[in-house]
Amino acid sequence: MPSEAQSRSPVSVSSIRESLTTTATRTQLAVIGITVFALFLRLINLGARVAHQDEARVAYWMARYAENGVWFYRRFVHGPFFFHVNSFMFEIFGANDFIMRLVVALMGAALPLAALLFRKRLRPSETVALAALFALNPILLYYSRFLRNDVPLAMVMVFALGFFVRFFDTRKLRYLFLGVASFALGFTMKENALLYLACWVGAGALVYDHRLFLGRVGNEGIAGAIPPKLRNWFRENDGRTIKRTVLKGVGVVLLVVVEFLAIIVFFYAPRSQTRPGVGLWKAFSNPGMFPELIHTSTVETWQQFISWSNSSDHAYLPYLIDSLRSLEVGALALCLLAVVGFLVDRYSGDRPNALVSFGFYWGVASVLGYSLAMDIKAAWAMVHAVVPLAFPAAVGLALIFRWGREGYERGDDVSAVAAAVLLLLVSAQVGMAAYDTSYQNPQSPDNQLVQYAQSASSPDDVKPLLSDLQQISQENDGTDVLFFGEELDTPDESDNDVPPPGPGWHARLPLGWYFETADAEVASTNRSTDLAGEKPPIVVTLNNVSTCISEDGTAEDIDSYMEGYEAHQFQRYGFNSGCHVSDMTIYVEEERIISES
Structure with a gap:
């Protein structure tokens, strides 16, 4: 991979463009290769493990839904996404352990592709490192081979964030609409999509505080927190142009709201078939049913949705300790790299990378918050902490790689060997943990990632x-x-x-x-x-x-x-x-x- 350091020798514009294009292409190819490998890891013996109680419980009702077409929202089995998707899969391919987990595996394998959405905010080496962490982390791997909503929820939320970042960077509306679609799909999977929103608001507030502080240090005051492009736009345009732009923005917001609600209504609308009550397909033959259908799919669903937040009543510390043990087994290297990446990014260079800080705050809040929100001890909750912590961890991992490469290029054998040893240690820890938890002992009670409702029979x-x-x-x-x-x-x-x-x-x-x-x-x-x-x-x-x-x-x-x-x-x-x-x-x-x- 070419050096990321700026060359001091004179070069032509065409050579710079060619170099950047080559780097971008190599980065994309590397991420695609990692994604293919991630898919391979997730499909190996996918149907071998005996179904967990939760898998069997929801898969049974998915199979029944495929047969009788009757479905309505019950928060105890979470959102409707997999009911609609897996019932379709069962109709086509049949119902078995492999097929019931297949879509989860595909979505888990697709998560590394989300790294490409952040490539303008990360170095090429950091983008590749982020994809690798998404692909190989033992917790993400284990629960990508498990019929649960956690990895798919994390996947669509990371894609939503990536699309929103791309929209902010390019102002292309397609990224906004794709982001809203991904965000809405998250709310069709599991109730803790609300926690993503809460963590994003909190992390965003802290990142915005960075801007306020840096603006103060630069004697720009609060104005320093406003992006320069936005300030210049207000200076360069008259009131009529600003008004027209605001009206256009209002129209876009209305379209976004309609898009979000359409996805929610489609997924949450009851399918009652010949049973009494409203139903999505019934409404098409009886349009007068649509108001009640929309109310059922939105207001009544929301009332059940938010009741999830009141479902836990337990001592906090034991749950926090259990979460930390899960991270120790399934994400030790990632957590250590996240701390290194956050500190290096924060205290070196001109200013912290907002994305890296955002991921670190989001991840720490998830570790602390899920220990409070969970109603049972289960390692799957840490999926939602590992994913955001992968952003600063990617900075730490890429830093070790660059340190070793630059040491090799300048003939510093000590730095090159030290970096190689660190990378080998990280790879060994991740590889051994992934093999043990996902392949060697996938349902052993001694496996920290195995929740007690998993059958212990070999x-x-x-x-x-x-x-x-x-x-x-x-x-x-x-x-x-x-x-x-x-x-x-x-x-x-x-x-x-x-x-x-x-x-x-x-x-x-x-x-x-x-x-x-x-x-x-x-x-x-x-x-x-x-x-x-x-x-x-x-x-x-x-x-x-x-x-x-x-x-x-x-x-x-x-x-x-x-x-x-x-x-x-x-x-x-x-x-x-x-x-x-x-x-x-x-x-x-x-x-x-x-x-x-």
């Missing part, structure tokens, strides 16, 4: 069994699966066709998702005597490991009836905790077993 042992269960269900006539016990019993299985589900449904997860994808005929009972006679080929019950399980509701109560069946152990959670009983027994008719599990 995928090598359980995936063949789950495949057998699905194949048996597809080949069997009549009832395929019987859930036994009060905890698993749903008196009317049709209650599980549309949300909210009937009693017992949540306790079946994640198995309910796998049976749904096989279109299994499911029944349940609370009486052990129902198993004395003819039974389905698959019977599922909890193990008696907790006083929370009622009498006549566990494997001990029916084991004597299960002659001719082979018992398999399955852990729904990473561990047993109180009434969260992880241990399950799955009985499979011996003559139906297909593979050795």
